[in-house]
Amino acid sequence: MQVAKVHFIAKRDKRDILGMPLLGFLFKNRYMLLFYRLLTLFLLLYAIIYGFVNPTKENVFTTAVFWSLFWPFFMVISLPTLGNVFCMVCPHGFLGKHLTRIGLKLRPPKWLANPYIGLIGSNILAYWFVLYTFPSFLRSPLNTALFFTFFTLLSALLFLLFRGMAYCKYVCPIGSVNSAFSRTSFTWLSTYQEECKTCKKPDCALACPYELNPSKFDSRNSMFNCTLCMECAHACDAVKLEAKPWGSSLYKEIKQPKMIEVMVYILLTAVITFTMRFHHGLSRSGISDFMPWVVVGKYLQSMFNLPKWIDMTGLVAMLMALLLVLSVVYLSFKMVAVVSKRSLKDSLLVLGYAFAPLMIVGGLSHVLEFFFTEYYHNIMNGFSQAFGLGIHVEALAKRGEAWLHIFKVFPFIAGLWSLQILWRRSALLAEQRRVLVFAVASSLPGLYLMLSIFALWVMVSFPSVHTHGAH
């Protein structure tokens, strides 16, 4: 029997953003979406070309677009609030949908179908390792243009070769990062299940360029690699985008938990949050000379007589942060496995989701402070330069101004939220021994909170003796 396609949902849920007058238009209207994507594509191409045409330090536009506006500002603000709207408007994803249609549509080989390529190769090694070890490298407009040209060409090639948006899933530096961190937001894409019951040929799934089935998102408690591209919502009216309580999926059982999501939370907490606290916080305090990464870094720098553009202190800080975080997680979860009588892997897959807020919510502190001291004037003056607007603005605040310390509250919100999720998830792992499991597994958020308190104490007691460059 042919079952009718759902054409129209007459009464949408109150919390369904797609049914709200203005928000529904902004999130779902084809022309609005096209407008955002053409705008970001234009900015991407213009900033790259501008970087090649004007490769000197005079060019403040190219670096402002990539390192101030898109990444990290827009990404860090949008992920824990609206969810993965970064991917929704991403020019690579936009191009990808069209290139895939005309491409070879091959199945990605096994070696490529691995999201750790994106997380460790494209993100940690290609970006964070370079940033800490060669700090001035990516501040150059030419290198920034080359960096994004490389990823644009690579994405185009992979979109043309493979089906299912393989570049986004496996190679993009922020593909798996965005889908993992979007769990901390208040948005959730799914479908009206009553309508789906009558549907035998899910138009939403057939329309999805990522080969996902949104009608299963609720039952799996996972949106997988959803980029909020809204192709499914255009194919069927039964798709909804709900405004739910913040991070609601993190409290419930996850049917197919993914180690890559847990590793995103753990590795980026080490590489971004801990390393920045070490290298961009404590290394610039009055007691920096006592910090172990400074001592070892300076020793290596002089032993190998390295030039100044190589920063061994930054590299050692990152390696020490990784070693510290991974050891703490490994040892504490070994104990959790014993206490809960589950395997180490199971323990991580159930409880590791509690670490989701640490980097992304804690990171709001850094990004908001930097908006006032760096990003705002970088972006405004960069756009003024590139489009001949003839305006010049100063920073909204100077580094060290007392009121900026208000943003230091975010790491504490992140740490406490992580502990609260951990408490709830501990019951999913071992109801009987919940208290013990929670106590042992809270070592990472506990360490994170202690480091935040220590950094605050050092900042007040031994104020900064160096200036902090943009990054």
Ligand code: SF4
């Ligand atoms: S996964 Fe990467 S390339 Fe794909 S849409 Fe998201 S940011 Fe863009």
Ligand code: SF4
């Ligand atoms: S589920 Fe819908 S919004 Fe998500 S990627 Fe697929 S088509 Fe796009």
